Amino acid sequence: MPNIEEIAKICKVSKTTVSRVLNNHPYVSEEKRRKISSVIKELDYTPNSLARNLRTNKTYTLAISVPSIDHSFFGQLIKGISNEAFVQGYKVLICQTFYDKQNELKVMNLLRNNEIDGVILGTLENEWTVIEPHLKYGPILLCNEYHEKASLPIICYDEFEAGYKAVRHLIEKGHKKIGFCYDTSYSQAQRQRKEGFLKALAESNLQTRNEWTFDRAFNIEDGFRIFNEINKLNEKPTALFTGNDQVAAGIIKKAIVNGYEIPEDLAVIGYDNQLLCQVTTPTITTIGIPIIELGIQSVLKIIQYIRGNEGVKREIIRLSTKLIVREST
Amino acid sequence: MPNIEEIAKICKVSKTTVSRVLNNHPYVSEEKRRKISSVIKELDYTPNSLARNLRTNKTYTLAISVPSIDHSFFGQLIKGISNEAFVQGYKVLICQTFYDKQNELKVMNLLRNNEIDGVILGTLENEWTVIEPHLKYGPILLCNEYHEKASLPIICYDEFEAGYKAVRHLIEKGHKKIGFCYDTSYSQAQRQRKEGFLKALAESNLQTRNEWTFDRAFNIEDGFRIFNEINKLNEKPTALFTGNDQVAAGIIKKAIVNGYEIPEDLAVIGYDNQLLCQVTTPTITTIGIPIIELGIQSVLKIIQYIRGNEGVKREIIRLSTKLIVREST
DNA sequence: CTGAAAGCGCTAACAC
DNA sequence: GTGTTAGCGCTTTCAG
Numbered sequence: 001m002p003n004i005e006e007i008a009k010i011c012k013v014s015k016t017t018v019s020r021v022l023n024n025h026p027y028v029s030e031e032k033r034r035k036i037s038s039v040i041k042e043l044d045y046t047p048n049s050l051a052r053n054l055r056t057n058k059t060y061t062l063a064i065s066v067p068s069i070d071h072s073f074f075g076q077l078i079k080g081i082s083n084e085a086f087v088q089g090y091k092v093l094i095c096q097t098f099y100d101k102q103n104e105l106k107v108m109n110l111l112r113n114n115e116i117d118g119v120i121l122g123t124l125e126n127e128w129t130v131i132e133p134h135l136k137y138g139p140i141l142l143c144n145e146y147h148e149k150a151s152l153p154i155i156c157y158d159e160f161e162a163g164y165k166a167v168r169h170l171i172e173k174g175h176k177k178i179g180f181c182y183d184t185s186y187s188q189a190q191r192q193r194k195e196g197f198l199k200a201l202a203e204s205n206l207q208t209r210n211e212w213t214f215d216r217a218f219n220i221e222d223g224f225r226i227f228n229e230i231n232k233l234n235e236k237p238t239a240l241f242t243g244n245d246q247v248a249a250g251i252i253k254k255a256i257v258n259g260y261e262i263p264e265d266l267a268v269i270g271y272d273n274q275l276l277c278q279v280t281t282p283t284i285t286t287i288g289i290p291i292i293e294l295g296i297q298s299v300l301k302i303i304q305y306i307r308g309n310e311g312v313k314r315e316i317i318r319l320s321t322k323l324i325v326r327e328s329t
Numbered sequence: 330m331p332n333i334e335e336i337a338k339i340c341k342v343s344k345t346t347v348s349r350v351l352n353n354h355p356y357v358s359e360e361k362r363r364k365i366s367s368v369i370k371e372l373d374y375t376p377n378s379l380a381r382n383l384r385t386n387k388t389y390t391l392a393i394s395v396p397s398i399d400h401s402f403f404g405q406l407i408k409g410i411s412n413e414a415f416v417q418g419y420k421v422l423i424c425q426t427f428y429d430k431q432n433e434l435k436v437m438n439l440l441r442n443n444e445i446d447g448v449i450l451g452t453l454e455n456e457w458t459v460i461e462p463h464l465k466y467g468p469i470l471l472c473n474e475y476h477e478k479a480s481l482p483i484i485c486y487d488e489f490e491a492g493y494k495a496v497r498h499l500i501e502k503g504h505k506k507i508g509f510c511y512d513t514s515y516s517q518a519q520r521q522r523k524e525g526f527l528k529a530l531a532e533s534n535l536q537t538r539n540e541w542t543f544d545r546a547f548n549i550e551d552g553f554r555i556f557n558e559i560n561k562l563n564e565k566p567t568a569l570f571t572g573n574d575q576v577a578a579g580i581i582k583k584a585i586v587n588g589y590e591i592p593e594d595l596a597v598i599g600y601d602n603q604l605l606c607q608v609t610t611p612t613i614t615t616i617g618i619p620i621i622e623l624g625i626q627s628v629l630k631i632i633q634y635i636r637g638n639e640g641v642k643r644e645i646i647r648l649s650t651k652l653i654v655r656e657s658t
Numbered sequence: 659c660t661g662a663a664a665g666c667g668c669t670a671a672c673a674c
Numbered sequence: 675g676t677g678t679t680a681g682c683g684c685t686t687t688c689a690g
Contacts, residue, residue: 001466003683014661019685027659049442050383051683054666059379061422070408072401079399082423086435091444093390094411094423106415113378114667115420137330220604246604253608275549275575279582281610332667343677348669356675380667383682 002045010043011036022047059117062302063093065107066122071219072246072274073291077122077144080295088303090117099184101125108134118302121145124187139305139312143298146189151314153305155298158318159189162287163196163241165323166269169285170239171204173329175267179212179237181226181247190243197241212237223250230266231258238266239329245270245277248284252328256281267329282327289321331374339372340365351376388446391631392422394436395451400548400575401603402620406451406473409624417632419446428513430454437463447631450474453516468634468641472627475518480643482634484627487647488518491616492525492570494652495598498614499568500533502658504596508541508566510555510576519572526570541566552579559595560587567595568658574599574606577613581657585610596658611656618650 004022008015013032020028021036028036039045053059064081066074082092093116097103104125110116111134118139124131128150134140135152142154170178180197182190201208211233214226223246230236230251242248248270252262260266262282270277270286277284297317305312333351337344342361349357350365357365368374382388393410395403411421422445426432433454439445440463447468453460457479463469464481471483499507509526511519530537540562543555552575559565559580571577577599584595591597591611599606599615606613626646634641 004685005683015684016661016686017659020660023685029659032660046438046442048383048683049444050379050386050388051666052685054377054379054383054668055683055685057379057666068408069398069411070401070404072399072404075399075401075404078423079397079425082398082425091422091439093420094407096408096411109375110420113375115378220608223608249608253610256610276605276608279549279552279578279605280608281582281585333669334667344668345670345677346675349676352669358675361675377667380682381669383666383684384668384670386682 002043004047007036007039007043007045010039057114059115060089061091061093061116062118062120062299063095063107063110063116064120064122065095065097065104067099067218068096069094072276073244073272074122076291077295080292081120081143081299082295084296084299088299090299090303097123097125099123099125101130105130108137111140112137117306120298120302135312139302141298141302141305141312144189144294145187146192148188152312153301153315153317155294155301155317156189156319157289157294158320159192160196160199162271162289162321163193163198164200165196165321166241166271166287167197167200169323169325169329170241170267170269171200171206173239173263173267175239176206177212177235177237177239178206178208179214179230179240180208181214181217181240181242181244183216183218183243185215193243209235209237212240217242217244217247219244219246220250223247223252224254225250227251227254227258236266239263240266240268241271242268243271245272245274245284245286248286248328249276249280252280252282252284263327263329269329273324277324277326280328285326285329286324287321288324290319294319331372333376336365336368336372336374339368386443388444389418390420390422390445391447391449391628392424392436392439392445393449393451394424394426394433396428396547397425398423401605402573402601403451405620406624409621410449410472410628411624413625413628417628419628419632426452426454428452428454430459434459437466440469441466446635449627449631464641468631470627470631470634470641473518473623474516475521477517481641482630482644482646484623484630484646485518485648486618486623487649488521489525489528491600491618491650492522492527493529494525494650495570495600495616496526496529498652498654499570499596499598499658500529500535502568502592502596504568505535506541506564506566506568507535507537508543508559508569509537510543510546510569510571510573512545512547512572514544522572538564538566540564541569546571546573546576548573548575549579552576552581553583554579556580556583556587565595568592569595569597570600571597572600574601574603574613574615577615577657578605578609581609581611581613592656592658598658602653606653606655609657614655614658615653616650617653619648623648 095107273288424436602617
């Protein structure tokens with residue numbers, strides 16, 4: 001494998017001059033530039049990224065941390081992030097936390113060891129005080145999650161409004177007993193969603209119940225489980241804001257198999273507007289969210305900090321969501 | 330940020346000794362080892378990976394190339410790969426080809442520029458002659474795809490058997506007019522699946538038709554599109570092997586909305602055994618495949634080549650699949 | 659416009 | 675057991 005010195009020797013110039021050509025620097029005579037370029041092509045030479053990275057102290061790599069990639073919301077988010085990152089000349093490292101604090105710290109260590117230039121957190125497992133010290137190693141950004149105090153850029157959905165809209169819709173459909181599902185109840189984004197939910201209930205003098213609130217609702221199987229829990233209740237909710245289309249699909253399917261009429265016996269509203277909503281029977285009412293845009297904005301923002309070489313500061317971008325009514329409500 | 334020299338100075342030893350402690354080499358006195366360890370901890374020092382990588386010419390990073398991450402099969406595959414890679418001390422870079430030859434070459438360039446130690450190809454866009462020259466830069470492995478000649482490790486499903494089993498099942502259900510969907514018809518894995526399909530038909534003296542074969546069948550929307558094409562045919566198939574659960578779900582949903590009885594008017598069999606199969610109405614008959622195992626085996630195999638520092642050679646591992654019967658057939 | 663020289667932070671012969 | 679030395683391959687002052 002040829003290196004820059006070999007190219008320099010063949011062209012009878014210094015490594016510096018070759019480097020200038022490689023990096024499109026000015027002040028190289030047209031003649032030499034041509035010669036060097038042709039030798040580079042001939043020998044099929046490409047610069048060693050490792051050496052470059054060490055020298056410039058940049059990796060052009062971003063890490064994206066998510067609970068689990070195996071979920072269509074995060075799949076789409078990563079797709080959006082990955083595409084935009086590639087356009088901007090960055091690579092993307094995937095890190096899954098599986099809701100584990102230690103795994104999240106491993107991502108932080110990548111930043112510390114100079115393996116990546118920045119981190120996009122698509123979930124937040126640790127306390128902010130644990131994350132904060134890592135800011136000195138490079139920019140960190142919160143995406144799809146919220147924190148009330150953390151001093152970093154936050155790009156998220158308007159969760160409060162989403163929760164509010166969903167429940168307003170259910171109330172308008174005549175429901176008075178409405179339940180809620182958390183992905184994880186320690187997520188502040190989910191807490192805000194719940195606030196919106198509660199606000200809408202309060203405005204109509206309605207209340208929810210503890211036993212109508214479910215935690216760890218992430219995928220279809222969680223939906224199966226949650227339906228079973230609901231089905232055992234004496235006083236059942238008549239409507240449910242699941243916070244997630246997969247969970248909605250699981251609940252709906254199990255309900256139908258158990259003889260429920262949807263939405264008459266149980267109205268269900270999802271979140272994300274995945275294609276899944278269109279193939280179930282009944283189709284699923286949901287909250288539509290701009291996933292790709294969330295990804296793009298996150299990438300642009302973190303690259304801005306990387307390029308600017310500046311410490312991140314708190315700034316909040318809230319993307320708005322929209323209610324999409326289908327057959328399940 | 331402290332470096333190895335600083336640690337050495339404080340401990341009044343050479344960088345070498347510090348390096349030995351860092352890498353758990355023997356021949357360091359217990360006393361110095363303790364002293365150095367404690368200073369490392371105190372200063373919160375971690376070695377710069379970039380420098381290490383340059384020196385050792387290793388990155389401990391694998392790239393996984395897939396058409397699009399935004400698909401539950403590839404999401405699960407990446408999950409399996411990513412988990413096992415982390416266990417083995419490797420990071421995973423995600424690369425999406427979007428079925429584009431150029432994007433696949435970008436992955437190859439990562440290998441050439443020393444940005445990764447090996448590549449797992451979850452799809453194959455270019456001719457083998459285009460890929461082959463890159464083998465000199467590091468190990469490449471084919472996963473979930475097949476090639477009749479390529480001299481590299483191939484870990485795939487027994488596609489022939491899967492196609493055969495699926496069609497046998499449809500024939501036993503009384504079907505004589507059976508259609509087929511390709512993800513991409515240039516995929517040799519898919520071709521093998523088709524061979525199995527044809528073998529089963531031939532054994533029963535049945536034939537398929539060109540207009541019952543559909544290409545670019547990847548997701549739910551493709552399923553919608555394909556149903557519309559079927560619905561326009563004069564002579565329609567009565568059963569379909571879609572090669573993909575999403576496509577199956579899309580076809581089934583559109584069929585039901587258009588008044589078809591499933592499976593009476595149209596039997597549909599998917600592939601992958603995603604959870605999606607369990608929430609549609611009717612539930613979807615499919616081919617169950619060991620996705621996580623495919624990922625794990627791929628990682629173990631490529632790491633074996635990386636560690637052994639040897640050129641890859643052709644070897645084929647075929648994982649077997651199983652028919653899972655539900656309501657759609 | 660061009661090149662010499664220094665050095666990013668680390669590891670690994672090799673000598674003692 | 676330990677330290678000296680020489681790079682890995684590149685970019686970037688700085689001097690000419």
